[in-house]
Amino acid sequence: xxxxAGGVVGFDxxxxxxxxxxxxxxxxxxxxxxxxxxTRRLSFVxxxxxxxxxxxxxxxxxxxxxxxxAGVEVAQLPAYRRAxxxxxxxxxxxxxxx
Amino acid sequence: xTATVGPLIEEFALGLDAPICLTWELTYACxxxxxxxxxxxxRRDPRELSTAECKAVIDELERMQVFYVNIGGGEPTVxxxxxxxxxxxxxxxxxxxxxxxxxxITPEVAARLAASDYVDVxxxxxxxxxxxxxxxxxxxxxxxxLRAMRNLRDVGFGQFKISVVMTRHNVGQLDEFKAxxxxxxxxxxxxxLRPSGRGADVWDELHPTADQQRELYDWLLAHGxxxxxxxxxxxxxxxxxxxxxxNLCGAGRVVCLIDPVGDVYACPFAIHDQVLAGNVRAPGxxxxxxxxxxxxxxxxxxxxxxACTSCSAFDACRGGCxxxxxxxxxxxxxxxxxxxxGHGAAALAAVDAAAAPRPxxxxxxxxxxxxxxxxxxxxxxxxxxxxxxxxxx
Numbered sequence: 001x002x003x004x005a006g007g008v009v010g011f012d013x014x015x016x017x018x019x020x021x022x023x024x025x026x027x028x029x030x031x032x033x034x035x036x037x038x039t040r041r042l043s044f045v046x047x048x049x050x051x052x053x054x055x056x057x058x059x060x061x062x063x064x065x066x067x068x069x070a071g072v073e074v075a076q077l078p079a080y081r082r083a084x085x086x087x088x089x090x091x092x093x094x095x096x097x098x
Numbered sequence: 099x100t101a102t103v104g105p106l107i108e109e110f111a112l113g114l115d116a117p118i119c120l121t122w123e124l125t126y127a128c129x130x131x132x133x134x135x136x137x138x139x140x141r142r143d144p145r146e147l148s149t150a151e152c153k154a155v156i157d158e159l160e161r162m163q164v165f166y167v168n169i170g171g172g173e174p175t176v177x178x179x180x181x182x183x184x185x186x187x188x189x190x191x192x193x194x195x196x197x198x199x200x201x202x203i204t205p206e207v208a209a210r211l212a213a214s215d216y217v218d219v220x221x222x223x224x225x226x227x228x229x230x231x232x233x234x235x236x237x238x239x240x241x242x243x244l245r246a247m248r249n250l251r252d253v254g255f256g257q258f259k260i261s262v263v264m265t266r267h268n269v270g271q272l273d274e275f276k277a278x279x280x281x282x283x284x285x286x287x288x289x290x291l292r293p294s295g296r297g298a299d300v301w302d303e304l305h306p307t308a309d310q311q312r313e314l315y316d317w318l319l320a321h322g323x324x325x326x327x328x329x330x331x332x333x334x335x336x337x338x339x340x341x342x343x344x345n346l347c348g349a350g351r352v353v354c355l356i357d358p359v360g361d362v363y364a365c366p367f368a369i370h371d372q373v374l375a376g377n378v379r380a381p382g383x384x385x386x387x388x389x390x391x392x393x394x395x396x397x398x399x400x401x402x403x404x405a406c407t408s409c410s411a412f413d414a415c416r417g418g419c420x421x422x423x424x425x426x427x428x429x430x431x432x433x434x435x436x437x438x439x440g441h442g443a444a445a446l447a448a449v450d451a452a453a454a455p456r457p458x459x460x461x462x463x464x465x466x467x468x469x470x471x472x473x474x475x476x477x478x479x480x481x482x483x484x485x486x487x488x489x490x491x
Contacts, residue, residue, distance in 0.1 A: 022215065024191065026116070026163040030109050033118060035165035037193055037216055042118065042165070046106065 011085035016096035017066070018058040023092050027051060034092050043092050050083055057093060113351040113398035116162035117388065121355045121366035124152070124180065125172040126461035129201050132224075132235045134263060134304060136367055137357070138295040139172040140463035146358040149179040151379070155356065156183070158384050159192045166193030168366075172358065172461075175202035181210075188216040197222060197261060199239060200246025208249040212256070220259040220287065221246050226274035230267050234304075251282045259287045259326065266303070269310040272317050276325070287326035290333075293425040293435070294367045295457050301426070308443075311436060312337070333418035336411035336438040347420055350375065350397035354388065357459075362387045364397055367421035371458045404431025411439060418442075427454030 019025065022038040031045040032054075045051045052070040053063075060066035067080045087093045127142035128135075147155070159167065167187065174180055175198050187194050195218040203211075203219070211217055221243050225231030228240040250258050260279045262268065268275070272288075279286040293301035306314060315334045318327065318341055327341065335341055346352075350364035350373075360378040363369055375394050376387035388394065406417040417423075418434020426435045427449040433441035 024163070024165055026165070028109075028114060030106060033165075035193075037165075040166075040193075040195075040218060044106065 011081070011088050012095070013064045013081050013084070014062045016057075016061060017063045017084070017088070017093050018096050019054060020091055020094045025051075025054070034087075036090070036092055039091060041090060043087065043090060045087075046083075050080065053080060053084070054087070054093065058096070107346055110346060110348065110352050111398070111400075113394065115389065116164055116385075117354055118164070118348075118352045119166050119168060120159075120164060120353055121168045121170060122155075123171050123355065123357050124169055124174040124183070125177050125358050126459075127176050128171060128173040128199075129176060130173065130199055130236045130239055131463050132239075132296070133300045134224075134234060134265070134291060134295075134297040135462075136292060136295040136297055137170075137172065137369055138457055138460040138462050141461045142172075143359055143461060147360050147378070149182065151360065152179070152183050153186055155360075155378055155384055156187050156190055156192055158378075159187075160190040162385055162388075164192060166195060169194055169196040171197075173199055173201060181207075184217060188214055194218070195220060195259075198246070199235070200243045203246035203249050205249045205252065208246075208255060209253045211250070212253045218259065219250065219255070220261040221250075221284075222261050222263075223275075223278075224263050224265065225268050226271035226278060230271065233267070234263075234265065247282045247284065251284075257283060257285050260284050261287045261289065263291050264288050264306055264314060265291055266306055266310060269306050269314055272314070272321075276321065285326060286324070287328065289328050290330040290419070290422075292367045292419070292421050294421050295369065296462065298425050298454070298457065305436065308438075308440070311438060315341075315438075330419075333415050333422075333434045333436055334438060335414035336409075338414075340414055347416065349373070349420055350394040354394075356384065362391075364393060365421050367419075368424055369457055369459055370424065370455055372424075372455065374458075402431050404429065405445075406431070406433055406441075409433075409439060409441070425454060425457075427451060 020036060022036055024035045024037065026033045031047045032051045034043045034045060045054060049070060049072060053066050053072065056066040056069050057063060060069055063084050067077055072080050084093065123137055125142055125146055126137065126139045128139040131140055174196055184194055193216045197220045200221050211219060223231055223243045224234045225240065231240040262275055276286050291297060291301065291305050311334060315337050318325065318331065319339060322341060331341060353366060355363040355366040356378060357363065357369060362375045362378060362384065364373045364375060373393065375391035378384045378387065403412055403417055406412050415434065418437060420430055422435050423430055423432065426446060428435060428445050433445055435442040435446055
């Protein structure tokens with residue numbers, strides 16, 4: 001259920017991240033739906049901006065640079081960090097091997 | 099990105115371009131004859147979709163990015179092409195959860211199922227004891243289900259589901275069901291008895307009493323995180339604390355039903371002409387029914403809460419379940435028949451039960467008398483509201 005902010009602890013914003021290979025992304029008006037075929041959990045991405053960030057993860061050096069590349073303003077970085085931490089906590093995204 | 103569920107619920111209420119998941123009943127054929135069968139299954143319908151037609155539907159679902167289908171029936175595994183369709187769906191990125199009474203889950207089949215990441219299995223069991231189960235599902239059905247569970251466990255399938263329809267006779271067995279699930283490394287899933295299909299005939303005698311509803315609610319509050327409910331008890335949210343899930347009727351908005359002959363209904367629990375939106379065989383196929391049918395368009399308009407609007411619990415339960423109201427003859431904008439505030443009981447007393455809509459189709463076995471002590475088919479698949487277990491990111 002709602003995992004609110006928690007989970008920032010242990011989430012490395014400066015590591016490289018990627019969408020989990022078992023996760024399917026469906027863009028929607030509000031952002032996107034994510035479905036993880038391994039855990040059989042559904043999540044949603046609440047803004048189109050966060051979807052852009054997720055889509056850029058694999059091409060960027062770190063989650064932080066993915067946010068910047070997507071156009072996230074500096075003041076919004078903590079909120080996006082929390083959102084990504086939540087996705088990481090439910091294995092929707094995973095750390096890339098260094 | 100966190101919080102503010104409200105606007106998203108509104109998004110869902112207005113409908114999505116494609117369902118998140120849908121229930122697909124592959125056949126009306128069933129080896130059992132459960133007394134509460136939602137789809138009045140038993141005999142195959144000669145108009146059922148062919149293998150090629152089923153594959154065409156799967157192709158469409160892939161294009162629409164439907165994540166998974168909940169396959170049921172009838173007993174879906176009695177279709178000779180069931181395993182072929184299962185493979186076809188998963189090869190085309192459409193995950194499958196299927197509901198079965200276990201009749202075809204041999205050790206060989208279990209091993210095959212365990213090899214796929216994209217298949218989930220739900221074994222129906224409506225009593226923690228043979229006596230309670232077989233009274234509803236028929237003689238021998240308890241043993242069949244348990245054998246299937248052993249086979250799945252023995253091949254290391256992982257966490258399959260044990261799916262229970264809650265009745266007056268098994269609410270008291272919740273702890274025992276949980277123990278059975280735990281002993282198999284399975285997950286317990288409990289859903290609501292609906293007065294749909296043959297369920298309409300037994301609803302009065304089988305639906306949980308008011309006291310049992312409270313017992314069920316308290317049990318869910320205590321065990322909610324471990325137990326799936328398909329979000330099917332949202333009418334109980336009127337007691338106060340909301341249960342996990344988004345408490346939204348997704349009919350025609352985020353879920354729907356495709357029946358064995360390709361008819362598309364708004365609600366997985368209501369096979370009736372009044373909620374029939376179209377057929378997948380028509381030009382434009384399923385996508386056109388989903389996106390353009392008059393019925394679905396209408397369901398996606400803001401709904402009136404009718405008589406319930408003034409109730410303090412309305413925001414929690416939103417008037418309850420459409421199918422439960424429909425098949426008990428209650429107005430759709432009034433209280434749920436099992437309204438925890440008691441408004442349903444009062445409303446029921448005021449309607450003529452004989453005038454309640456009857457299911458439009460009946461594929462029950464002929465000549466097999468309905469046992470006096472209850473006995474018929476499995477609950478079907480998409481009791482699972484796709485929003486259950488939703489995470490906010």
